[in-house]
Amino acid sequence: MHIGPLHIRSKALALAPMDAVSDSPFRQICQSLGADLLYTEFVQSTPLIHGARKTVRKLTFHESERPLGIQIYGGDETVMREATAIAEAAAPDFIDINCGCWVKRIAERGDGAGLLRDLGRFERVVRTVVENTTLPVTVKTRLGWDAEHIVILDVARMLEQTGAQALTVHCRTRSQGYDGEADWTWLERIKGVTALPLIGNGDVCTAEDARRMFATGCDGVMIGRVAIQNPWIFREARHLVDHGVSAPPPTLEEQIAVCLRHLRGLCAYSGEERGVRKFRKWYTGYLAGLPDLEAVQRELVTIDSLAAVERRLTGLVDAMSPSF
């Protein structure tokens, strides 16, 4: 698959952009487990052009994370022009425009999925970004505003004419939020009206789901929520898609080793105190299958220092090792 001049492996697996989740340390973990394509968390254009520290921070990534897209959003073309220049200066491989965020305060003011209600403005925003960068531009969106206004086929044709280089579709409408099921039948229909590389998204929870989504004809599969609980989903999906058989699941030792690597990465990125605190949400996934998980978790969330968490996690591995 190609995103403009960028060669991405065929049947690419993408880690979904997820605000407050897909930061640089987590992206690196998913990449090491098989994610082929990474995105930053969404970056709001207005605070970005005013230099808001937390927003600018979202542009940071490690060289090893390529191919990586910086995702920006906003419904104002003038602001998006400036935001594009700032995103380009951070030197990602491509710029992705979020046209799918369903959150009320964002969509109602015409940003994110709000653009699905005004395709003229949608086009102008995309054109503005395309014309103000030398990088490839991609778009992530939903099927439409609601079930009565599914516009994704028009959007796909419009994007191809406007110069976008790939399209990701979360197969729900804006009004669905996360309700109901993602309707993957649209992926085949979108492939029927455009030559744009298409990345399917929504409700891929298992390797088998990824295989089924590729069967719709899409070029890439994007995985979000389940990766939070199971970043091995990328390895599992790659194995099943390429070899037709399931990969063995990670052992608890491996889960804890990756947990430690992620924790150390987050502490290096956010500072020890914040890193240890922010990491607490990750224990459930990494320690799944551990006997006494709840008790261990209750204990881990009271620990404030990296060294102490490391000791506790290493102790879990030692306790599992057979003694001779």
Ligand SMILES: Cc1cc2nc3c(=O)[nH]c(=O)nc-3n(C[C@H](O)[C@H](O)[C@H](O)COP(=O)(O)O)c2cc1C
């Ligand atoms: C915590 C969280 C944060 C998200 N933040 C973003 C974001 O910044 N940009 C974006 O395009 N989508 C965002 N999404 C949507 C996901 O990228 C994805 O489209 C959605 O979760 C459906 O995929 P899934 O079923 O694999 O989770 C977010 C989703 C979650 C759960």
